[in-house]
Amino acid sequence: MPQILRSTPIHDVVIIGSGAGGGTMTQVLVQLGLKVTILEAGPMLNPAKDYKEHMWPYQVAHRGADPDGAFYFAGSGRYNYFSAPNGSWDIQGEPYTSAPGSNFRWFRSRITGGRTNHYGRIALRFSDYDFKPYSNDGLGTDWPIAYEDLAPYYDKAESFIGVCGSKEGIRSAPDGVFLQGPPPRVHEALIQRSCKKLGIPCIPSRMAILSKAHNGRAACHYCGECNRGCVSASNYSSSQVQIFPAMKTGRVNLINDAMARELITDDSGKVTAVSYIDKITRSEKQIRCRAVVVAASACESSRILLNSKSSRHPNGLSNGSGSVGKFLTDTVASTVTAQVPALEGMPVHNSDGMSIFHVYVPWWEWAKPNKDFPRGYHIEIGGGYRMPSVGAFNSVCRSSQGYGQALKDAIKKDYGTSVTLMGRGEMIPNADSYCEIDSNTVDQWGIPTLRFHFKHSEHELKMVEHMQRNFTAILEGMGGKVARDDRPTADKITAGGAVVHELGTVRMGNDPSTSALNQYCQSHEVKNLFVADAAPFVSNPDKNPTLTIVSLAWRTAEYLAEEMRKGNV
């Protein structure tokens, strides 16, 4: 063992990553009296300095298009300039590849709090049936836990972070501990009525945003730009809601710009240390620990395990089953937009509200037999008088053409009349979608990179056709005009990874020969190794993953603390 290791103290728990999983582990372990060290691959977050909340586009000379005009050329590879910082599908010096025929976009966020600084704050519980997909339809794999196992942790998570919603008694959208949410915007009220005619439910959104002061955090002030980050922490982010408060206890050691390379094990097969690169000094560091929690985001966690090779673990750590990296999924997303004449000429008013949508459509055909695709989706809604941004009037420019006062009139008439329905559906894990180490390529830290394989199946294509039909019916039911879209169905699905709900790849299960983790997200093979992000997910239900990441991590943290107390870890 090198000198570097012998001279350093042994930390209780080292957590790799500070997003929803790492933040929750930090909060709960510290509450239970443990000391934690967080390795975060990006810089420290300073909300007052880093968040562009309330900024007008004219406050920057490039108006949000980037000084080099990247907005006009980069397409989906570029992240909104005004969003909370330090995340992208492309990170300088940290590449990844897609296998021929695959197009997977891998979002990474390198900053304290990770993606929770910018995400949509949608907070949906999985349904009871979501945990038993194989038992229901013979596809995929059942989770080793049931809804009842996680329900108490959903309660704890919602009570702590604060979630708006309403009790509806719908099986596909289990009720939780809710604060009162805001009323529907005008276009949302139209959608609710159009849905009602079609027998489709449309209920108040569940969002991790505060309608009243809660746990020392101020109430939302309805500026509608949650993705920019919230200086008053009125929405959930692991940085502001979990890590910063936990740091005040003195039991958190946060190390920023620390890029984990691999986990080091001893002859007994336990993890003894984490090797990482200090990005600032470009130097190798190692930190000893009693237990390690990998919470680096699904594919990054796989990458760390797969790169932790030794003679004892030739396939990487916790990978005796060969399942690490396998069964990668992302949400099935498809969109339909309509121009709604009923909204033309309406008195313009402040429609910012909370984040993107105040009502949503939970999956409604979960009990319907003989559908031509398995599982389901929920519908998110876009519309209203948004803050003008570059590109916001591009479609009206294309349709109206011309110039001068006529163009201005067309833009004014069109403003606020577009309504978009966005489907968020369940992708079934398949053998063609996975990540693996591309041993020919390393990043700028010398760490072997990931290569992605990704393929949608007939199930997803059929689901998208169902989305397109139903979205059109809902929009036309409120008089909306939907432009004809003759693209093949495969082109109407958002590319894998683009929704940033990539998950799976280090899955839980009762059988160590087919899964990497047990029901507490503890490695079957390495007893002091835990995973706490979306990597352990066995399926990717049509509910945004963050609330389940938080709840599952909470359960894992309690188990880990108890096992350490008993001396088992």
Next chain:
Amino acid sequence: MLVQIAAAAAAGSIGQAEAQHVHQEVAASKDAVKSATYTPKAFNAHEEKTLRALCERIVPGATQGGAFEYIDLLSSNNGRLAAIYHGGLAWLDHESTQRFQALFVDAKATEQTALLNLIAFRETAASNPGLETGIRFFDWARRMTVDAYYTSAAGIREIGFKGNGALAEFKVPQEAMEYALKRSGLG
């Protein structure tokens, strides 16, 4: 000012009035930023004159809204945009000279209008071979002029955007709701 709002938030005491004050402060500091003279980064004096005139024809008020400076900044950092605008402006002068024996800025207003009417609509390409270059360029100029104008303080005021403020409660005006419900036939 964001520092203040964060500090107030940390103290758990942020009020709607304070937040609104902060928003107004931001708006005021913004208007003060406008500089009197501007030195173009990507375009020469003749190009500047032509582009300013073009932007103003596309969206009246766009020069005040900073459209020229916006296109100039982005073109100075992006070779593809620079080529689009250098080339497009040269095309405009060439076409104007061919038709009116005058550069675009020196042509009569009616002549400028006649030329713009040809390139501002895709349909004209079919009956006017050779205009594709101009039509493509005009698409870019229109798109970016609109972006610049409607993200300026004047453009945001003109479109009527009322948000980016701080509210104690979110409410929808009853008259707006009734207006849309009635017109949609869903009321």
